[in-house]
Amino acid sequence: MSAGTRVYVARLAGTAVFDPNGDQVGRVRDVVVLLRPQGAPRAVGLVVEVAARRRVFLPLTRVTSVDAGQVISTGLLNMRRFEQRPHETLAVGELLERTVTLRDGTGDATVEDLSIAQTRTGDWFVDKLFVRHRVAHKGPLGIRRRGDSRVVDVGDVTGLAGGGPGQAASLLLAAYDELKAADLADVLHDMGDRRRLEVATALDNERLADVLEELPEDDQVEILQSLETDRAADVLEAMQPDDAADLLGELPDDQAAALLELMEPDEAKDVRRLLAYEDDTAGGLMTTEPVVLGPETPIALALAHVRRKDVPPALASMVFVTRSPVETPTGRFLGVVHIQRMLREPPHQAIGSILDPDVDPVPPHASLARVTRVLATYNMLAVPVVDAEKRLLGAVSVDDVLDHLLPEDWRETDDFEDDSEDDSGDDSGDDSEDRAAAGGRRG
Structure with missing residues (x-):
């Protein structure tokens, strides 16, 4: 190079x-x-x-x-x-949008980008900052304009090491915009406490809800408790009811009760029902929002429902068919229709004519072991949960079962570590020497 x-x-x-x-x-x-x-x-x-x-x-x-x-x-x-x-x-995660002070006396600026340059010795240093003045000004027509931007030498600013007010996170989120919620959750988990909260706060409610569902419980609680109460309630509404119930179950009772009072009544009702069940039962594991339709629904319309972006893949594998009403708790549960079966039949045919007669629902008090056996026996991704009157209460998906079968810290551990040397084929060993040497050298 x-x-x-x-x-x-x-x-x-x-x-x-x-x-x-x-x-x-x-x-x-x-x-x-x-x-x-x-x-x-x-x-x-x-x-x-x-x-x-x-x-x-x-x-x-x-x-x-x-x-x-x-x-x-x-x-x-x-x-x-x-x-x-x-x-x-981390340059992207922690330095972008950091506030610095320009040594020329023109005030504070925000770091929007920075460059690293290689010297003749092969070392790399941060040499330039692309900054924007924080103080906006009015143009000749009275229109408020953004602060001026320019490139400055890194030595022309102070405060890059931090310790000042919190950072914004729009540039960081733009860099990670293409990431799935689980991937962004990994990024947040690896951040420092302060930066994690800054980034989480900058997410919109829907995106934050998706990310919270993928984070370890301690991170979930930390982020939710850092939000204003009204916004925390909005985020809980955007989460899957079972995930919202799990998160509320980790909070102090008075705080959980206050958030439930602020949630929309229909959303809070579902969460309250789930909180009434033990964690390791079908009722505690289920979601109250599977795809539920009446038996007269045409296959074409049923397929449109399972194609919705907000339906998790496991729940999109089947439609639960009930008598009216079709919102949980529903009318009498009739059976399920698998998506593969729907794809093989005429689109105008009613889903009630192609029910799978072999799928038996479980009661809300069914144990985790029983739910697991049902999923394995029928090779399904979700199992219906019904009450004594055969009304559908919800469905337990395989991902919720796995969450409870795996160790509590499974999101934070990586079994791939055990065989990483064999898989990588790298003979370089630990990176400690490289990083320690770089840290100890002086330019």
């Missing part, structure tokens, strides 16, 4: 990473920098997302090219999961 290479990190995020053979091994998600008391911050490596949403560390000493929207590494990646160390800072 030639000396003098400069890369802007906001543009680098999402760039494909290739090995010397031209095979893509991942995508850049962030740049690891060391903020120093004296001198420019040193960039030491890239956070690269590889298979199974794993984030690993790629030292910049093993990057041979950053060119034309791609990063070329010298060899196979060390697949040990990246864990941020106390002295390390």
Whole structure:
């Protein structure tokens, strides 16, 4: 790599990473920098997302090219999961939108991008900041304009190391806009407490609800308790009722009761019903919002319902057929119709004519073990839950069962770690030496 290479990190995020053979091994998600008391911050490596949403560390000493929207590494990646160390800072996650003060006396500015440049010795440093003045001004027509933007040397500002007011998060969220909720949850979980709350607060209610459903319980509670009470209630309304009930069950009783009072009555009613059941029963596991239709519904309309974006994949695998009313608790439960069967029949045919007669529902007090056996016996992704009058109360999906069968900290552990050396084929060993050496050197 030639000396003098400069890369802007906001543009680098999402760039494909290739090995010397031209095979893509991942995508850049962030740049690891060391903020120093004296001198420019040193960039030491890239956070690269590889298979199974794993984030690993790629030292910049093993990057041979950053060119034309791609990063070329010298060899196979060390697949040990990246864990941020106390002295390390993530450029995209923690420096973008940080408030700094310009040394020329023109006031405060917000960092919108920063560049890392390679010196002749092969080291990388943060050298330029693209900043925007925080104070807006009025133009000649009286229209309020955004603050002026410009590129400054990193030495021309103070406050890059933080410690001031909280950061905004719009630029960071734009960089991660394409991520699925589970992937964004991983990003938030790896952030520091303060930055996690800043980013979570910047999400809209629907997106935050989706992300909360994928986070460990302690992160869920921390974020929800950091929100204003009215907004916390809105986010709970946007969550799946079973996930909202699980989260409320982790809160103090008085706080949970206050949030339930602020929720829309229909939404709160479903959550209250779920809170009445033990956690490890069908009633405690179920969602009250499966796809429920009457027997006279044409197949074409039923397929339109399961295609809705808000229907989880497991619940989209079948339609639950009941007498009116079709909102839980429904009229008498008649049976289920599998999506594969619907695809094989004429679209005008009524779903009541193709019910699966072999699927037996479970009562709300059924144990987790019984629900698991039913799912396995019938090879289903969801099982109906009915009361003594055969009214449909909800459905337990396989993902909810897995959440309870796996260890409580399964979202925070990674069994892939055990065989990472065999899978990666990398003989480079731990990245500790690379990072320690970079941290100890002086420019």
